[in-house]
Amino acid sequence: xxSTLRAMWTGTFYALVAGLMWGLVFVGPLLVPEYPAALQxxxxxxxxxxxxxxxxWLDRAALRQLSRADWMEALKLATVGNLLYYVCLAAAIQRAxxxxxxxxxxxxxxxxxxxxxxxxxxxxGRLPWARLTPSLLLIAAGIACVxxxxxxxxxxxxxxxxxxxxxxxxxxxxxVACWTWYPLxxxxxxxxxxxxxxxxxxxxxGIATLPxxxxxxxxxxxxxxxxxxxxxxxxxxxxxxxxxxxxAIGLFASWLGTTCWNExxxxxxxxxxxxxxxxxxxxxxxxxxxxxxQLPGAQTMLGVALLVAGVVWAARVKPVPxxxxxxxxx
Numbered sequence: 001x002x003s004t005l006r007a008m009w010t011g012t013f014y015a016l017v018a019g020l021m022w023g024l025v026f027v028g029p030l031l032v033p034e035y036p037a038a039l040q041x042x043x044x045x046x047x048x049x050x051x052x053x054x055x056x057w058l059d060r061a062a063l064r065q066l067s068r069a070d071w072m073e074a075l076k077l078a079t080v081g082n083l084l085y086y087v088c089l090a091a092a093i094q095r096a097x098x099x100x101x102x103x104x105x106x107x108x109x110x111x112x113x114x115x116x117x118x119x120x121x122x123x124x125g126r127l128p129w130a131r132l133t134p135s136l137l138l139i140a141a142g143i144a145c146v147x148x149x150x151x152x153x154x155x156x157x158x159x160x161x162x163x164x165x166x167x168x169x170x171x172x173x174x175x176v177a178c179w180t181w182y183p184l185x186x187x188x189x190x191x192x193x194x195x196x197x198x199x200x201x202x203x204x205x206g207i208a209t210l211p212x213x214x215x216x217x218x219x220x221x222x223x224x225x226x227x228x229x230x231x232x233x234x235x236x237x238x239x240x241x242x243x244x245x246x247x248a249i250g251l252f253a254s255w256l257g258t259t260c261w262n263e264x265x266x267x268x269x270x271x272x273x274x275x276x277x278x279x280x281x282x283x284x285x286x287x288x289x290x291x292x293x294q295l296p297g298a299q300t301m302l303g304v305a306l307l308v309a310g311v312v313w314a315a316r317v318k319p320v321p322x323x324x325x326x327x328x329x330x
Contacts, residue, residue: 007267007268008267008268008272010263010267011263011264011265011266011267011268011272011273012264012268012276014260014261014263014264014267015260015261015264015268015273015276015277015279016276016279017256017257017260018257018258018260018261018264018279018280019276019277019278019279019280019281019282019283020279020283021252021253021256021257021260022253022257022280022283022284023279023280023281023282023283023284023286023287024248024249024252024253024283024287025044025086025089025090025249025253025284026089026093026098026101026102026284026287026288027098027284027287027288027291028040028044028090028245028249029089029090029091029093029094030093030094030098030288030291031241031245031291032236032238032241032242032245033094034236034237035236035242036220036231037087037088037090037091037094038087038091038216038220039217039220039236040086040087040090040246041083041086041087041090041216042083042213042216042217042220043213043217043242043246044086044246044249044250044253044254045078045082045083045086045209045210045212045213045216045250045254046210046213046214046217046246046250047246047247047249047250047251047254048082048206048209048210048213048250048251048254048255049206049207049209049210049211049213049214050210050250051206051247051250051251051254051255052203052205052206052207052209052210052255053207053210055203055206055255056203056204056206056207059197059199059200059203062196062197062200063200063203063204063207065196066200066204070189070193070204071204071208073185073189074201074204074205074207074208075208075212076185077182077185077186077205077208078205078208078209078212079212080178080181080182081178081179081181081182081183081185081186082205082209082212082254083209083212083213083216084174084178085175085178085179085182088171088172088174088175088178089101089105089171089172089175091168091171092104092168092169092170092171092172092175093168094168095164095165095167095168095171096164096165096167096168096169096172097165097168098284098285098288098291099146099149099285099288099296099300100143100146100147100165100168100169100172101168101169101171101172101175102281102284102285102288103142103143103146103147103281103285103303103304103307104143104169104172104173104175104176105172105175105176105179105280105281105284106139106142106143106278106280106281106307106311107139107143107176108176108179108180108277108280108281109275109276109277109278109311109314110132110135110136110139110275110310110311110314111176111180112180112183112184112275112277113132113275113314114132115180115184116184117129117132132314134310134313135310135311135313135314136310137310138306138307138309138310138313139306139307139310139311141303141306142302142303142304142305142306142307142308142309142310143303143307144303145299145300145302145303145306146299146300146303146304147169148299149297149299149300149303183261183265183273183277186261186262186265187265187273189201190262190265190266191266194266198259198262198263198265198266199259199262201262202255202258202259202262203255205258206254206255206258217234220233221233221234261273264276275311275314278307278308278311281307282304282308285304
């Protein structure tokens with residue numbers, strides 16, 4: 001009993017640190033708004049891959065134990081959970097600002113819980129849908145509040161601004177889809193390999209990301225030259241700022257955040273771990289408003305409170321065995 005409780009608290013702490021690290025990625029696109037989202041994505045993961053190289057050398061004995069199937073899984077996770085997720089997120093933030101995409105990403109705790117409910121019910125138990133409904137309604141209301149507050153700030157602007165806002169919201173939804181898939185697949189691998197070090201798996205994902213980021217960087221550079229773009233490749237108009245930002249995000253958000261999340265995933269049920277992504281949402285909103293140099297308005301604060309209330313409500317819903325749910329129906 002005590003060991004289970006200790007694992008829950010330790011897993012929650014690791015999830016908190018991961019959230020604080022991941023929240024940094026929401027302010028990156030705001031710090032370099034003139035940089036294309038695709039360049040920010042490949043730049044971040046190029047930095048992640050290069051950071052992983054010396055770590056891989058130190059961990060080479062453990063990495064040699066990974067099979068070809070393990071490396072293919074790391075490659076899939078890197079493609080969807082890293083590159084595709086972040087290019088969509090960075091583009092969403094540049095188009096719609098930070099608060100709305102952050103709140104949309106903030107639905108991940110319950111979206112992941114629902115996905116795990118459908119996918120892993122036999123293993124982790126099932127969350128009764130009737131008990132999840134109030135949390136879904138609270139989260140929907142929270143997103144609506146923040147959306148209304150952000151739209152009010154667009155009042156009187158051009159139709160082009162509204163279109164950018166809508167496309168930003170749609171890109172944030174694609175990010176949600178990517179990061180619903182990622183933690184479920186990642187947790188599956190970690191559950192099936194309980195003896196493997198989560199740090200080693202994070203480093204393996206960094207190594208798998210490196211060739212993808214290199215190819216992406218080269219293709220983006222070539223595409224810009226062919227299209228006649230005047231963007232100053234390879235590092236843009238503010239190279240020192242861009243490089244420092246990519247290294248910081250690659251180290252703290254990508255490697256450290258992934259390592260802490262892997263530690264949490266080994267200790268917590270998938271449904272529970274998924275709900276703790278709310279730490280990322282709260283960190284990202286805090287960083288965004290600090291960057292703006294202002295406090296969020298009352299409507300935005302209400303939206304955040306509703307989101308947190310929805311996640312807390314969902315976290316209180318405990319999984320029950322599938323057999324018990326079937327008996328209740330009968």
